[in-house]
Amino acid sequence: MIAIIGATGTIGNELLRRLMELSVPVRALTREPDKLRQQMGDLGLSKVEICAADANDPESMRRALEGASQLFLALSNSPRQVELETSIIQIAAQEGIEHIVKISSPAYEKSSPVAVAGWHAEIEQALVASGLIYTVLRPYAFMQNLLRLAPTITTQDVFFGCIGDSPCNFIDCRDIADVAAVALTNQKPACGIYTLTGSETFTYPQIADKLSTLLNRPIRFINLKPEALRSDLIVHGHMPPWLAEHVVEIQTMSTAVPEKPTNTVQSLLGREPRTLDAFLQENRNSFQARR
Ligand SMILES: NC(=O)c1ccc[n+]([C@@H]2O[C@H](COP(=O)([O-])OP(=O)(O)OC[C@H]3O[C@@H](n4cnc5c(N)ncnc54)[C@H](OP(=O)(O)O)[C@@H]3O)[C@@H](O)[C@H]2O)c1
The missing domain is CATH 3.90.25.10 (UDP-galactose 4-epimerase, domain 1)
Incomplete structure (x- = not known):
């Protein structure tokens, strides 16, 4: 079972559509299930488990991750992003998730003025320290x-x-979603950090x-x-x-x-971005x- 945190988000919603096309078991997490249903419209969600979960409520997250083996994690930016994503990673490890695909941002240097990149660097460290298999995707704009x-x-x-x-x-976010889908369906990449452009x-x-x-x-x-x-x-x-x-x-x-630019999308998907x-x-x- 693949759990998606951010199923209503720019990348996560595209990923949900890919995984539905592939007919793999998928659980879509959102704070607002009705928003997700509305977003999917005619496509429907009959083959998808929908789970209400809020990263501010760790117990709701724990319930939502129970029994899943893989997790896609793309949380919207907020000043509490490090705290929320780190808590999700800890819960995921406790609930038996084996592999996390995390959306991060381009590599962070100490001299970087981009505070959000520093947040992602901290979350990446927590992910590596968790001992879980990880695929970190670092897309540009x-x-x-x-x-x-x-x-x-x-x-x-x-x-x-x-x-x-x-x-x-x-x-294009749809290319990020395609790479995430490949990683989550156990094709490639298995583990590592990938910069996407x-x-x-x-x-x-x-x-x-x-x-x-x-x-x-x-x-x-x-x-x-x-x-x-x-x-x-x-x-x-x-x-x-x-x-x-x-x-x-x-x-x-x-x-x-x-x-x-990098050629990562081409090498992972076998086609041009x-x-x-x-x-x-x-x-x-x-x-x-x-x-
Ligand atoms: N925009 C860029 O150019 C760019 C470039 C590089 C990296 N990034 C990174 O990409 C990530 C965002 O990806 P995105 O644009 O696909 O996401 P997004 O559209 O901002 O949405 C992410 C999801 O976060 C969920 N969310 C927010 N707070 C939550 C909470 N407390 N509990 C549970 N879910 C919560 C929302 O779900 P619900 O509202 O349904 O609950 C939403 O679906 C950010 O971390 C950003 O740093 C962005």
Whole structure:
């Protein structure tokens, strides 16, 4: 039995769909079962066990993991992420889980300004110390994040950042889910740490060019100072300050350390990663002008 923590999440929901296609026994964990049912719509969940579980309530987690042998773990970011994921790993070890596939983030260096990467490094250490078999997936930025730029693209034909023209890795979450599915169905990889990217990097000005061509109207990337981006994300993007800080930290990191693609997705899945062009084309409607 494969348990999914984060079954309503960006990666976890795609993984649930893959595992349903493969007809393997799967248990979807969520704090809100009705949200999951709604999300799955016509696809239904008749072949899936749904379990209400909240990482803030260790007993609910313990009940939800009982009898499962494998665990997928992708928890949304929060200032309590280290505490919650570490507690889940401990419960998983006690409940007889054999293998955990954890979603982490790109490798953490002590000099890194990205606090969330430091959280993931701590959780990874707890996972290694647990003695369980682990597969750590370290994806770079999700292509799906670009959908969050839609509000200003659709209304003002612009999007903001503080990343300048640094090359960035992007990966489609569906590729991350495909790699997780392979790991959880005991194909490969069995154990280890894998950095996941698409096959090429793009700068934000290049993304603006791609959007301009796709939408047939000029879209501009506006590079702000980090402080200006932080306050824009809080004031106009309604982000909590810690999350705005996270976005600024990631973009600052990308300007300091130019990103390079890996060929991990290709080597694990035997096919090229999904492309940014295909993702933008598929989501063209989300960026159409609305005014
Ligand atoms: N976005 C990026 O570009 C990026 C890049 C690299 C790494 N990451 C990492 O990816 C991870 C997030 O993955 P994602 O985007 O697929 O996740 P997500 O969409 O943020 O959702 C994750 C899930 O966490 C569950 N969750 C939150 N709090 C919970 C709690 N207290 N108890 C039980 N479940 C809880 C939610 O389930 P319910 O609401 O249904 O309970 C949700 O389905 C983060 O750790 C992040 O650092 C993200």
